[in-house]
Amino acid sequence: MRRLEELRAEFDKRKVKVITISTDLPNEIADERHLHGLQATMLSDRDLKVTDAFGLRNTAFHSGPPAGGAEALPVPATLLLDSAGKVLWIDLSKDYQRRSDPSVVLNAMQTYFD
């Protein structure tokens, strides 16, 4: 999240709306927001309805906390959408410990938004 905020000027230049979706509860998102400072609409999906609608539930080993959390987790993913809601680009993490550098997202925005 903190690294994604490095692209703030690029988002603003293109008037890109940034949405995040995670299994955090709303109050957890509010509590943790200051850690990364991301200016985005941050949504809670503890019941995985949105994750499942996008088909992004991780079906491999569930590596979340053993109790109190969501029953599964989304695969980390970044999507770019056009103004009609069509998916132009997807970056799916094959490994939750490996994330794409913000430069990958910037390259995709330059390719698909410019």
Place this chain on the structure above:
Amino acid sequence: MLLGTKLGVGALTLAILTTGLWFYLTRQVALPNDRSVFVLAWMCSAFLGILALIKGTSLVGGIPSALAIIVSSFLTFTIYISPQKVDVVSVIKVGDIIPKFQALDDREIIFESKSLNGHLVLIKFFRAHW
């Protein structure tokens, strides 16, 4: 200082250094694809910790050994379970229109996906803040 205690301190030092670098690279979104160096370092740390306990430590000296074993084993385990997989049939694809959805934001206000109409959008799914 007993030999075991010295080994235990060495094991914990190795675990701390390796783990520190791990979390630094994680924060920088810069973990390498090949993480075998980390696995090797943590396994060495755990091995040293076990060796320390076998050699014999003082009561307090056993703590670094145990910590080294626990931390190194756990973080090696997280690498083993980190691969991700989605259902290839249901996963959204390039060219698809996103499904309609609604969800609560951090102020517990309902967000409707239709509010995205007419805008360029980046959606980021992530697991959780922890």
